[in-house]
Amino acid sequence: xxxxxxxxxxxxxHIYNRGAxxxxxxxxxxxxxxFMGLLRLANSEEPITYRNPWEKPRGRSSxxxxxxxxxxxxxxxxxxxxxxxxxxxxxxxxxxxxxxxxTAYSMYFNIKYEHSGVLFQGRFKSSHxxxxxxxxxxxxxxxxxxxxxxxxxxxxxxxxxEKKARKFLTDxxxxxxxxxxxxxxPERAILAYDDAPDFLKEQNDFEEMLSDFSKGHILYTTDDGxxxxxxxx
Numbered sequence: 001x002x003x004x005x006x007x008x009x010x011x012x013x014h015i016y017n018r019g020a021x022x023x024x025x026x027x028x029x030x031x032x033x034x035f036m037g038l039l040r041l042a043n044s045e046e047p048i049t050y051r052n053p054w055e056k057p058r059g060r061s062s063x064x065x066x067x068x069x070x071x072x073x074x075x076x077x078x079x080x081x082x083x084x085x086x087x088x089x090x091x092x093x094x095x096x097x098x099x100x101x102x103t104a105y106s107m108y109f110n111i112k113y114e115h116s117g118v119l120f121q122g123r124f125k126s127s128h129x130x131x132x133x134x135x136x137x138x139x140x141x142x143x144x145x146x147x148x149x150x151x152x153x154x155x156x157x158x159x160x161x162e163k164k165a166r167k168f169l170t171d172x173x174x175x176x177x178x179x180x181x182x183x184x185x186p187e188r189a190i191l192a193y194d195d196a197p198d199f200l201k202e203q204n205d206f207e208e209m210l211s212d213f214s215k216g217h218i219l220y221t222t223d224d225g226x227x228x229x230x231x232x233x
Contacts, residue, residue, distance in 0.1 A: 007094045011087070012073065012129040014138045015098065018081035020121045025080055025109065032077055032174040035105055039190045042100040043069050045090070050104075054186035069093035071192035073200065074138075076145045076175035083142040085129065087192070098124050132199065137216025139200055140209040143169070143177040157214065166206045181206075 007013060019025040026032045037053035045067040071087040088094045106119040129135050147154040150168050159165050169177050179188045180201060193201075 007088055007092070007126065009088045009091060009093065012135065013086055013088070013094060014127040014129055014142070015084040015086055015094065015124050016081065016126075017102075017124040018121050020118050022080050022121075023119075025082075025105075025119060026077060026174075027079075027113070031109070031112075034108055035077060035082070035101075036075075036174065036187060036190060038101050038104050039072060039075065039084075042097055042104060043072065045069070045096075048100060048104050054189055069097040071195055072176075072190050073192060073196050074142050074176045074180075075190070076142045076177070078145060078148065083145055085138060085142060094126070132197075133216065134220065135197070136199070136212040137220055140213040140216070143175060143180070144209055144213055146172045146175055146177075155213075155217070159210075162206070169206070 026035065037050070038048070040053045041048050041050065067090065069088075069090045070093045071089060072084065073087060074083075074085040076083045086094050086097070090096070102120055102124075109115060109119055127138070129138055144154065146169060147159070147165055151159050151165050153159075154165070169175075170182055172178075173187075176187075176191055178185060179191055179193065
């Protein structure tokens, strides 16, 4: 089935999907780590051979990846859903990348948990990031999303302890927040960090992210309280 809005090369998109029936798609740290490894290993025209995803294979070009499909600019994994910010590099790169990622992870999950049936809720949703203000909003939204686990009302502007919230995000390993806001780690290899817009690398203050989210939430949330990327595309 063709997408209602085609994905355009050299453009950036917020990509989102959840478990079918809102089921958990990550149960153990190993599940999160497997998905993160696949974020790197699926980013190629080549078939996936699961290996150490942080190791640079000999004879390969930049970051061990040839014929890159997308630039991964940000991500956050939650127990039953994920958020990605991707720039399409190759023709149909996002579609190819997401197909490889979903297939490889579903195979892993189904074998490990003896699960049958679909794992993800249909095809992924997408939202075109077509302005710097929307980019700042999405970047903040994705990186702040794990706060739902400890501060369920954060989107309404209620955070009981900003100090604890900041520490939680700093310690949360399953997003790119630490790569932008803490320091370099092996998992930064997932990101096209050097190619990310400068304002993303400079937007590394917790309060600034909260501010950019709040401004964007007013601009980009619909009257029924749903942000556009949560609508089926």
